[in-house]
Amino acid sequence: MASRTQPLGHLQWTGAAVAALVLLAIVAPLAAVAWRADAAARLGAADWAAIRFTVIQALLSAILSVVLAIPVARALARQRFRGRGLVVALMGAPFLLPVIVAVLGLLAVFGRNGWVNHGLAFLGLPTIEIYGLHGVVLAHVFFNLPLAVRLLLQAWLAIPSERFRLAQSLGFSASDMRRHFEGPMLRMTAPGIFLVIFLICTTSFAVALTLGGGPRATTVELAIYQAFRFDFDLGRAALLGLVQVAICATAALAILGAAVPQVLGAGLDRAPVAWPRARQHRFGDYAAIGLAGLFLMTPLVALALQGVPALPSLPSVAWAAAGRSVILSILTAFVAIGFALPMAALIARGQGRTGLELVGALSIAVSPLVIGTGLFLLLFPVANPVALALPVTGLVNALSALPFLLRALVPAMIEAEATQGRLATALGMRGWSRFRLAILPRLRRPLGFGAGLAAALSMGDLGVIALFSAPSQGTLPLEMYRLMGAYRTDDAQGAALLLLVLSLGIFWLFDRGGRVNATT
Amino acid sequence: MKTTSIIAAGMTLFAGAAFADMPVLSVYTYDSFTSDWGPGPTIEAAFEETCACDLQFVGAGDGAALLARIRLEGARTDADIVLGLDTNLTAAAMATGLFAPHAVTATGLTLPIAWDDPVFLPFDWGYFAFVHNTDMENVPGSFTELAASDARIIIQDPRSSTPGLGLLMWVEAAYGPDAPAIWDGLADNIVTVTPGWSEAYGLFLAGEADMVLSYTTSPAYHLIAENDATKTAAMFTEGHYLQVEVAGMLAGTDQPELAQDFLRFMLTPAFQEVIPTTNWMYPAALPADALPPGFETLIQPETALLLSPEQAAEARDGALATWQAALSR
DSSP: OOOTTSOOOHHHHHHHHHHHHHHHHHHHHHHHHHHTOSSOOOOOHHHHHHHHHHHHHHHHHHHHHHHHHHHHHHHHHHOOOTTHHHHHHHHTHHHHSOHHHHHHHHHHHHSTTSHHHHHHHHTTOOOOOOOSHHHHHHHHHHHHHHHHHHHHHHHHHTSOHHHHHHHHHHTOOHHHHIIIIIHHHHHHHHHHHHHHHHHHHHTOOHHHHHHHTSGGGOOHHHHHHIIIIISOOHHHHHHHHHHHHHHHHHHHHHHHHHOOOOOOOOOOOOOOOOOTTGGGGHHHHHHHHHHHHHHHHHHHHHHHHHHGGGSTTOOHHHHHHHHHHHHHHHHHHHHHHHHHHHHHHHHHTOTTHHHHHHHHHHTTTSOHHHHHHHHHHHHTTTSOTTTTHHHHHHHHHHHHHHHHHHHHHHHHHHHHHHHHHHHHHHTTOOHHHHIIIIIHHHHHHHHHHHHHHHHHHHHHOOTTHHHHOOGGGOOHHHHHHHHHHTTOHHHHHHHHHHHHHHHHHHHHHHHHHTTTTOOO | OHHHHHHHHHHHHHHHHHHHTSOEEEEEEOHHHHSTTSSHHHHHHHHHHHHSSEEEEEEOSSHHHHHHHHHHHGGGOOOSEEEEEETTTHHHHHHTTOEEOOOOOOOSOOOSSOOOOSSEEEEEEEEEEEEEETTOSSOOOSHHHHHHSOOOEEEEOTTTOHHHHHHHHHHHHHHGGGHHHHHHHHGGGEEEEESSHHHHHHHHHTTSOSEEEEETTHHHHHHHHHOOOOEEEEOOTTOEEEEEEEEEEETTOSOHHHHHHHHHHHTSHHHHTTSTTTTOSEETTOOGGGSOTTGGGSOOOSOEEOOOHHHHHHHHHHHHHHHHHHHTO
């Protein structure tokens, strides 16, 4: 494993500082809300029902997303075809969409008035109903399958090409490949991917309620809304916020404990070679890619068709908001990288790994409403929170991108330390030059991917700005909601398409930037 | 590039200095009021022409989020006026002790009910209603007919949405002790419950339901702004629940006279005439013949239902429990 004897360098110290900051960002808002509470709160029967529903839907969504992602990611790693890069890029899109946009896209396909039901009715078959637990899980898989595919694909592509050469000359069968490479690789990466998806789904609220079909589908996040706006019971809001963190922490500890770090051996960064017997799997692989593509792309096509007519006449406010969002998202990406890189370096050292990974995963475990309210309470005595709306939103966005970045960076960092670290140490490389020459080149792909993800997420997320909203500082998602709230559905659809294109474009630019000298 | 940005920065400073001598009136309101599509920008310009002041709107979510914001800020708030609470929220707002009597004589109010609240003044109002397409067959004419029909409706969650809470109060005001039976009957008509009005209305426009909970004035938007006469609202024999949106002055304001000027201005045509085609509600002090063409096509409920703020506050928790029990089955 990583060189435990080495003293902490600047990078690792920065990592420790980031970990402390994240911990503070989780604890301080919760504490601030609890501090203002009048009385202690207790959990009632409705709360336990909400907790049960939250956990069940998050578990189902995370399991399905990861299980379905495995054949798709393997197919994309195994097969080479024209337009593969485009397929990979486009497949990431659902993850980057604002919730309501994705829901409307899904409904255009699976809804009561959607394409699937029109087709079924045309064939004289009974129609399907999307509203219910299955609808919630469908939407969460739609969101998170792309994330799982991309993270798994990273892991597959990180298997050194020397292993493939060896496998090829030994005449490995598909089951040999599974046993020697893919099994260990999945044991290392899949639990972490499962965890982030579980965490995202835990704080879900609008998707769960809208597609869940009614108050049966109450999640903890919705219960927090109720405590905050309906009852103005800050004690309950804080308690429920804590419950949410506890659910996430329990899941994180269970899963991180189960993950087995593996190292698949050093490689010499040679150009990738073809998979042994890739042709044999053509049919299954293309079926997997085709089905996933159909599921993920059709709602996006529906959104694009609805949005295109409104795009030329989109109000200038929306364009100005788009400009703000682009700048904010790029800054967010750099801040997020600044957070994630040192923290990944610290985690890769090995000491206190589970604890650090836990902290790194929890920044998306805290209710956005609690974070926003807590920050408001903390800022209000010293500054005007409205004037700070954009920087605060950027900072919170960067923190919420941290778990995804760590998922991409940590395995690559451990791998790089294990394979290049000893040589670098033997050569007397230290500090920044050691990091720059030995480690960083191996992080290029996950860094580009992670930065793109952070930028695109920041672009699509409504974020805490909705709570601070200064009228003239709206981001594009906020402006889109405002258009919807003002009956301007056509303009909102145009804004949604613009948002989709910009998110994808930014993601693609960063992601490509990370792959400059990779052949894939 | 650099020079222009320096000039721009200088201009901002200069503008700031120019405003520095003027008193600032800070009005907290819900987000859609201040957005470019809402009444905010026009009203700001109109008031600033007369007041020699700087009117600043601060947006905060919706009505309930607005009240939560004021409660979080407490007595230290910068707000001089809060605009956009409704009568389901005013009892809680009063209980904070943060609001002061307006001392404005409200003349020429055009609400369907009498108004004598000493603290809150209405600026607009609307009837809740189920909106549907004109080609819908067997349109239900009451809650009981709706419950018995197979019409599919989308409503908002009362825990996160003001119209959602309005529907609870509507059923409560119309049926009182029989409300649970109505909700039991409605449960199988409800396609889904959304977090807010925008999602519900968006789903309805996408064809996910036959009807959506909105306002009798919603069809006016489609008619006036889109020249589309295919939307209308269903008239219910029980009567329609009112939403009256109000503004109030903070007790701790440092601009009490200016705040009163604004509240008086709020009831003049310069403010009221902006409301119908930006907020798509009825103005609180504008005669029907001054409404824009198109509003005469809207349905006119015969009975206006409204619980007093105290009744609404008292009924709220029980009504929510009833609703949750009926819809969770």
